[in-house]
Amino acid sequence: MQPAKPHNPEAYTFQRFLGVLLQYAPFVLGSGVFFALLAYGGSARQPPVYEATSSVLAVQVESGDPLLTTAPALPEGAVEQAMHSERMVEGILVHLRQSALPPPLVQRIGGDLRRELTTRQFARLQVRPRLNTLQNGVYEIAAHAETPAAAQVLANASVSALLDWDTARAVTGVVRSRDSLRKQVAALDRRIAAAPDTTELQTLSYARQGAAERLVLLEQLGQAANGTLSRLARAVAPAAPVSPLPLRNALLAFLTATFLGAVAALVWDALHPRARRPDDLGDLGAPVLGWLPRLPRGGSGAGLKGVRGEAVRRAAGFLRVNVAVRLRPGVRRLVLTGLRSGQGTSRVTALLAQGLADAGQRVLIVDAACSPGQALMWPAAGTRSEALPAPELSEGVQGRTVAQGIDLLSLGGVQGGPARLVAAPPFAALLTRWSSAYDVVLIDAPPLTESAAALTLAGPAGRLVLVVEATRFGRLDLERALGLAHVGGATVLGIVLNRVPWRWLGAPLPGSDPQDSPPPTPPRPSEPAGSGVA
Template sequence: MQSPPPRPANADQIDLKQVFGTLRRYAPLLIATPVVIAGLTYALSSRQPKVYESSASIIAVDSNAQNSLINNTLVTAPPLPQGAVEQVLHSRSLVSNIVERLRKSDLPDDIVRKMREDLSSELSANVFNRLKVRARLDTQQRGVYEILAQGESPEAARQLAENGVAALLEWDNARAKQSVTRSRQSLQAQLQNLTARIDSLTDPLERQSLVSARGQVLQNLSQMAVLETAATGTLLPVAEAVAPTSAVSPRPLRNAALAGLLSLFLATGLVLLSDSLRRRVNGAEDLLPLGLPVLAQLPLVRRRNLAGGFLPASHSGPLYESIGFLRINVLSMLGESSHRRLVISSSYPGEGKSSMTAALAESLGASGQKVLVIDADLRRPTQLKVWAPDRIGTHPLPGTDTSLPPANTVTEMFLHPDAAYATRVGNNVDLLPAGVPHRGDGAGSILNQPAFRTYLDRWSEGYDFVLIDTPPMLGLPDTLAVAPYTDGVILVVEGGKTRLNDVERSLQNARVANVTVLGIVLNKVARTNDTYYAYAYGTPDQKADAAPVLPTGRG
């Protein structure tokens, strides 16, 4: 019996062809999902209220002038540390100042109310969207601050930016005046104290001394008043805010494109993850836990090699050798018993069971065995298409009354068992075709009737092998209805496509029905250059360049 092939050296690596094949199988879903998500996103974004953004700029300058006279006559605030402007702009006192300025503006009351509520809620959440600061500073904290403001209208955005800058400048100037104001207040306190003492003294000499001191305080107080008026901060306006012409949000096209791309990535990831979790049969080693022998591994047949049909393509090359291994394994497994009957099935359509049945029958016939092929897939018959007989002719089966009109299909034979005729399709190979495809439960009722076993015994007389092509096991119960009258089932599994849990489900159904599964044929296997008969396994992408083992129909 054929030994399982060695595990390829790159078995643990990602098979890109299989990945692309998986994506191609799910292409409709992967295309439809982003389109639907993008369309919904566009529709929802279009309905959202528009938001406009305006900006105004201020500059942070050096507090020390180059002219000593200016330095002596001006009071400037110290430089602001990094992040100070943003912290101040998002402080409660400055927000209150901005809100008060908005109330005095000509903006509609509903917009002002909405802006006030948003600014207050942003303070509580410490997440700011209405007013933002973008700084471009050097190492000495000199540079430009850009105040970004968002509003429900272009004018609302402009006025919010302007009021934010105005509140910042007012705060900066107040910061510069603080030290001078404290000095002036201290001098005023001194002046009041001196005046009170002068009024209470009677000594002329002491009184004259205090009057002189009060004059000096008055002079200092006058200078402080001038300095307080000239005090300035380190922030200066650069560019005033301008009403924007277009909204910054929503952007339906951008949002739709991003949502479409994101949904495409997510759908692709989910498809690949789901496909990887649903493990496929990618080698004979995947079938070892099932405890069944791999009777053969049939290579994938390229489309260009199927111009003359599948059976002519099986007469040479690796497929010929593979069918030979299958024939030898089947003969060894069944021994020399007479009337050997086999059911050929699969888990799903398209795995190549019908083509493999025909190829095995032809190989057995060529070795001198008389073979009868019964197409029991009454809903989707395929055997006639595989064989494509050139009017080889028909002949009556044992027990047939030749005076009756011939019954040439399984359905007709079941209705008229005494008029059964077989179609000669090859050397030592006869076929009982299914006939016109059945719809509904009619086909299943034929195979489930007790009389079918009697007819099967009659039709099998004179043949060494009877191969019965039945529907897929996971789709219909017909295989389980026919298999008890045979030696067992050979399960066809498509390499690189059939999922291992589907094979396990088919075997579980067979065990429950007390049906014997003799072995597995691994089909549509892609060849490698490592060995003559040790093949790697075909991927869906490789099948794009290759016809399925079944050239027509869905066997």
């Protein structure tokens, strides 16, 4: 008899990813916080950088006479190339030396500008063009420096050097046109002197007069030549630095690290598949005996009597029925073990013992785990302590009746721990004697992958029950545990999924109460079972 399958959130991709992220939330959030603190500390130690911006207006003015066009139109990218040139750097330094900036700071800025020319990585000065298709518009010159005043002075000095370069470009055009006209006038004078007739002389005289007028005009333009650029706005001292920004950098580092951590968690989960539902365990050769919901902290009795006690009793009843159906006649020893510590083996043992006792069976629980798990499951109040018939055992072995039909034998007080007692040869014979007075012996054993005690306790006469925590175990780990059991010669009765989330159960478990159909029970001994082993 199998319990109804719980609602499976794996059918929804979003819920599956959400479950993985919740599982690895400490790692994901921890890495995000770590890198955020690292980025904040690194940014806070960096010196501040201030940015000041000055702008120039670019207007292309073309005249009908090419000789009178003193400054040709600037092509795309010309201003940026000129700004990052050696000539421009020298012009900027001339203006900086004339400012009130300290000479060491001017020298440092000059060194950075020269170094940027070789690396082609420009951080001190940046050109931001905003032009139309005719190359008319605004150029913004952004300067970065250690102080607000230095950034302001550097931006204004850069624009001044740029305007000087543009003016020099216009003057060069005027000088070129003037030299050309002078040569033209001199050539006309020579032709006039050698003119053969009056008609040609008159024509050459008119041509010389026009060239002379244009030369006079160029002489006047040379005194007031300007380029295509003009200052639009001077830079002002910035109020706050543009870098570093510790809070922004910390936030970006947190988001980046969290995203990468989530991706790493999803990749890890994909590379290390986890069995999260009974269907994932169907091909392992070990049936799923049942699944138990996550119980509140405290003893098992608190879980059975809690708000969700009915669902817990139903789940425990299904587990009891499946265990009883699969047990062969004469097999009375069940060793419950987990893949690793902390998977709730003690809780499952206590719930199974409670279910078997409610069905009228005498149950002996042997607490062979390294930690006293059963002592926490069963409260000491209302129980009577009495010695089990094994006087040759160490004084550390204590037995007591913990509930109606349930006796508990604890090996936790044995010197050297339970593993030392289990490994002793007489222990197997003693365990057989104890089992003779009970219908079922449940042994709460150490994890299978951490100790060989579970295999020793099971032996040829017992059966192993693997307890695994739902959504927290890997399929490879489970295959390894089954392989260890096979090599050790132990028979695995089945697997119990523990701590199943309540949302997996959905509505109350369907089907009749398992108490309505009592399962077959192992043969009882001929003599009535007492509180101890006869």
